[in-house]
Amino acid sequence: MNWEAIWAIARKDVTVALRTRAVALPLALVPLVLMVGVPVLVGLISGMAARLEIAPADVDVLSRPMPPGFDARYAGLNDAQLGYIYFIVYLFAPMYL
Numbered sequence: 001m002n003w004e005a006i007w008a009i010a011r012k013d014v015t016v017a018l019r020t021r022a023v024a025l026p027l028a029l030v031p032l033v034l035m036v037g038v039p040v041l042v043g044l045i046s047g048m049a050a051r052l053e054i055a056p057a058d059v060d061v062l063s064r065p066m067p068p069g070f071d072a073r074y075a076g077l078n079d080a081q082l083g084y085i086y087f088i089v090y091l092f093a094p095m096y097l
């Protein structure tokens with residue numbers, strides 16, 4: 001195999017792809033939205049949820065399917081903080097697996 005030719009073609013393809021706006025914009029924006037936008041949005045929503053009156057039974061429904069030790073591990077947190085951890089650690093993080 002001619003690795004020099006293979007790398008030249010690959011380099012050319014990457015250069016063309018990065019110069020194309022239809023490829024370059026999603027390549028930059030999608031990770032930015034997923035890694036920054038969604039966690040910030042969840043944090044803002046959980047901050048607003050702290051001001052709302054949430055029945056303790058609603059939070060218990062969320063924590064029932066959690067792994068053993070979840071309640072003991074996060075015992076000192078309020079309901080909004082628990083909701084944030086629930087979303088980021090147990091719902092959002094598995095999307096990257």
